[in-house]
Amino acid sequence: MEKVKAFSAWLTKWFTLFVVVWAVFNYFVPATSIWAKSYTNYLLSIVLFGMGLTLSLDDFKRILTQPLMVIVGTVAHFIIMPLVAVALCAIFHLDGMLAVGVILVGCCPSGTSSNVMSFLSRGDVALDVSIGILSTVCAPFMIPLLMQLLASRYVAIPWQSLFLNAVKIVLIPVALGVICHTIFGQKRISKVTPVLPIVSQVAILLIIGVVVAANGPKLFQAASLMAIPVVILHNLCGYGLGFGFSKLMYKVYPKGFRYAQQKAITFEVGMQDSALGATLALTSFAADPIVAVPSTFFSVWHNISGSVLSSWWRNHDDRHNIHPDSDNGEKGSALTAGAAAEAKEPAAAKAE
Template sequence: MSVADRFTKWVTGFFTMWVIIFAILSFYNPDFFKWLVPYISILLGIIMFGMGMTLDSKDFAQIIKQPKNVIIGVLLQFIIMPLLGFGIVLLLKLPYQLAAGVVLVGCVPSGTASNVMTLIARGDVLLSVTVSSITTLLSPFVTPYLYYWLAGTWIPIDPNAMFIDIFKIIIVPIILGFLIRVLLGAERTKSVSYFLPSVSVFAIVLIISAVVAVTRDRLLLVAIPVVIAVIMHNSLGYLFAYLFSKYLFGMTEKQARAISFEVGMQNSGLGTVLAMKFLTPIAALPSVVFSVWHNISGSMLANFWSQRDPEI
């Protein structure tokens, strides 16, 4: 294993630890991290650029090989999580700012960490990559209007303005990264690609630190209801996606596991950025907590599945 591989594995392997450490540092030294707030969108753009650099035209071959499963995965992502978020905030009677944040994180696309969890769980990795890529590319056209429909009365937004922002933050960097990979070739960009996961971890840790810094004074007051809402949202997302894909739509075990992670794990970095710009810092907290929790729960579920059926 090369030095680059070892470094990347070390940084990404302790992602949750980095998040917790920097969140604590930010809580006790908020002034040290507040200056990052104006750069949150740029940090997410860097993450999306890295995603574009790793995309390959072969990733979308699953659209031809198993179009039904891809379409079902995309639809489940944009149906289950938004509706779950809406139902959970009504059940828990959350304050409108937190409620809006929970619904927003339910309306964003799949998180890229789902691909790693699918690999560990011996799921269909190609299906996972395809669904997460497509939901990400569709997010400017879906996320603003889903949120506006479900939670627009709590914190009103201009969905068209959100569309433009998502396009600039998500689609443009992905396209640029993909074009650079195509123009320079996979071999020339290989050395840079080794460090992209580490850069993404660093960027998301800084985003979370910035949000904790600006919400410090109210964080402890809302921590418990936010954590409860996020755990319910994430866990039920895994469960419903797995049950629907396997028993309602007849997918194989490997495919159902992939869809479970695709639906249950969100691009909470995007949720954080959108909440900070269009909602309030408090509304960004569900996305911040989701960033930490879905990596913990995803790892536990992936390890459970890998040990349960090692022959898959």
Template sequence: MPESEPAPTPEPEPAEAPAPTATDRSAKRAVTVFPLLVIAAGVVGVLTPSSFTGWAPAVPWLLGIVMFSMGLTLTLPDFTAVARRPWAVGLGLVAHYVIMPGLGWLIATVLDLPPQLAAGVILVGCAPSGTASNVVTYLARGDVALSVSVATVSTLVAPLVTPPLTLLLAGQFLDVDAGSMVTDILKTVLVPVLLGFLVRVLAGRYVDKALRFLPWISAVTIAVIVLAVVSGSAALIKDAAALVFLAVVLHNGLGLALGYASGKLARLGKPASRAMAFEVGMQNSGLAASLAGAHFSPAAALPAAVFSVWHNVSGALVAAWMARSARRERQPGPAAARDST
């Protein structure tokens, strides 16, 4: 993802970064610790799977907690921001639901994945944007408003988009009940998000006091989801771990690169292009794991569990690199200083 070529119509970055709030600092710490929590959960699930027998049915409820927390972070200005930038938000939505599903199918085909794993990789690609993408965009000095808008819209339209895409791309590997999948997404994603938003509207003063705890609630809950998913497919991990990891790294890495490239090609500017990278490359892997376990098998949920770990590690690393690049661009070097004299 080159940062050296200036965009024809760049969006100006603020001269001074806003002072981080307590919520910002909490979110930054949570997104930093989150991969460690998920890795620990995965290791525990592999080593002692029998200790968590019967946890799988709780995954949809746990995902509902995560999505309710997401709804609590939304405000009315988040929705008006979509109306103010329909072109950029529309581009982000199309890029997300074209690039990642297409990459999922391509990777599953090229690597000749077994049907269950292929369906799982494709399902990850068809999921909405990841819940941590907004925080990672902030850390990368990206366009947070655009990130929030794309993440919100991709989540709200997921019941209409994820099932038919999964049917189209994964149907050649396994039978897909798209109708039942719509119902599950409505129950575990859309309804909790809207309930959380309603609570924010009606009791915003009280919710604001709890905002800094929400990233931690989401992080711990997703770690428990990974624990349940991994423990249910522990026997398969030893046989397929390397292949699944390769598929996940390719899926996430190409998604980040192509997401950034789509913003550059559309001349959105560097901050918006950074946001596009994370909105395309980071997926709601908790939803993918829940749907895979409910509609396919524990093996199909394995790519989502690995993706949940990896995309947060890669997202944090790419965000740090982008933030350093942004700081260097704002500081003229010796040559620029000599030219200005």
């Protein structure tokens, strides 16, 4: 099992590089993954079933213990990212199915990668996970609604198909995973959880391979290439607006939106479940696989940007002695906290 954990950690570390290499390989050898086009929904269902296996009822109870931050973070995600997608489509004059693809990835729930980035940046991982759970559960309802409101100007939106596919791909697998966790218990589930990241990453690689293989030469057409700067700006705007929003909420409710929570909301807003976007594109817009291209670009880019941002944030905090649990990222707060801890030690010793 230790070898499995080591391999999982290694694969996670180099996953972005694997995505790029795999995408290039499938561009030149499309037969490698095109066979899986009819199975992308099952592949993502396996990923989300694995996510459900790691969740217990206590994870859902945590949403109830801090409902304001979780609900506000989820609402911010479903407002900021879809509206930014629409704005970018207008600015870059995108239309047709490519615009639909950009808006689709903007309407998706937050990506699981945000949990890792929040952890690496010393953010509030529990809040990050809670927002991710709630946004994922809401996805089958929010995606068709938002797509109908924001993307119907480009094409007739098959909202019924989007809803049914999202329920089958998202809600049912997650629910089954939670049920299995409840029935078998943490001890037994922990025996298989080290394998889950490997299974998830292989499934996501296959989905990306299908998108690349299905679009082939279309990827290098001018219209498709225009999606790259749009996706990059979409993600970066999500980070910026998510952080700005959490800073604003700190002024309203400083007790709940402190520095660690601001980091979590930043990643939860800016990072999307792009694998879900690609899968829904391939199932609900099967005649136009180019709809899945923005989600594929997003999948590669947000892992790169998230890693860079989390690393920068951690180094920035260390350089300015900012305590992870500071109120609002005050410089020198780590030194103040250390001095307070040292002051308590002699007092405790004296009391003994």
